[in-house]
């Protein structure tokens with residue numbers, strides 16, 4: 001037991017030494033509800049904000065005590081007090097904004113998915129590299145306490161080599177009906193929601209080679225006729241050595257209890273838990289089960305994780321673990337899942353051309 005307890009399971013957001021100025025382009029729901037509450041809680045330095053809606057800009061600035069409300073992105077990018085630009089707009093408009101920010105010499109934190117197109121994402125990553133600025137992606141789930149604890153345990157070899165990852169979304173997706181995600185993207189459940197689960201799986205399967213992907217989404221019997229997005233989906237990722245990921249979104253649950261259980265099987269043991277509802281995580285090695293105490297929540301603390309990691313990387317002049325380059329595989333796996341769905345659920349190899357999220 002003492003050996004189990006010797007693992008470092010620190011899972012709170014990284015704490016930077018400095019507080020570089022942050023400018024936020026886009027003042028929508030996720031900024032109001034998660035980015036800014038997280039930045040305030042973790043004492044990060046937001047210098048200013050902008051949004052094409054002057055009302056949205058003003059409301060966010062007033063609510064969070066932000067002194068600079070810029071008339072547009074150009075004005076924000078011209079401000080030398082801003083070192084990092086946070087870009088939480090929808091992906092089809094994110095590309096041009098990120099290019100401008102990089103050209104202005106700013107570091108960038110992009111919301112997920114980084115881009116709709118894997119090639120465009122790779123181009124932007126290369127652009128940032130040439131400009132000598134860092135680009136990170138807001139895969140904030142990596143800092144959700146149960147997943148972060150699991151990542152720490154895996155990195156320290158607690159369960160040996162990871163062979164299998166299973167996720168379940170035990171929830172009801174009715175909350176998207178009538179909202180922007182219904183019409184704003186081709187497939188909300190695969191492309192917008194599942195990307196966090198795909199991203200964490202490839203963190204846990206680090207070093208393996210993904211070979212193929214199979215996915216499908218569908219309408220559940222209890223979806224109202226006016227809802228246009230599929231609520232349920234199944235996504236499988238396979239590696240060349242037989243390691244695999246399976247993710248099953250129930251979508252139609254009528255239970256009041258929501259959870260996202262996960263199971264990770266390794267050559268020496270297993271990790272079980274749930275994230276984003278019913279949060280917990282436990283390590284099982286040879287029948288010795290250790291349950292870990294968790295501090296914080298994915299929402300909002302995970303958002304301080306993504307930004308904190310970017311700032312720490314800037315300070316140390318290293319790549320952030322959530323770098324744009326690192327994210328290309330997550331994006332590619334998500335795009336391949338969507339492509340598989342378009343092809344009726346057939347296996348799609350990762351080198352398939354023309355895979356986009358658009």
Ligand SMILES: NC(=O)c1ccc[n+]([C@@H]2O[C@H](COP(=O)([O-])OP(=O)(O)OC[C@H]3O[C@@H](n4cnc5c(N)ncnc54)[C@H](O)[C@@H]3O)[C@@H](O)[C@H]2O)c1
Nearest residue numbers: 025026027028029030031051052053088089090091111112
């Ligand atoms: N867990 C997460 O990390 C998480 C959760 C929810 C949403 N998201 C992502 O965040 C992004 C935004 O989602 P949301 O729910 O906040 O959307 P939203 O529609 O509420 O907000 C988008 C904002 O962008 C603004 N905007 C549009 N064009 C702009 C431009 N050219 N320059 C600056 N601002 C512009 C809009 O006016 C709006 O205020 C999406 O990519 C979504 O996938 C991430």
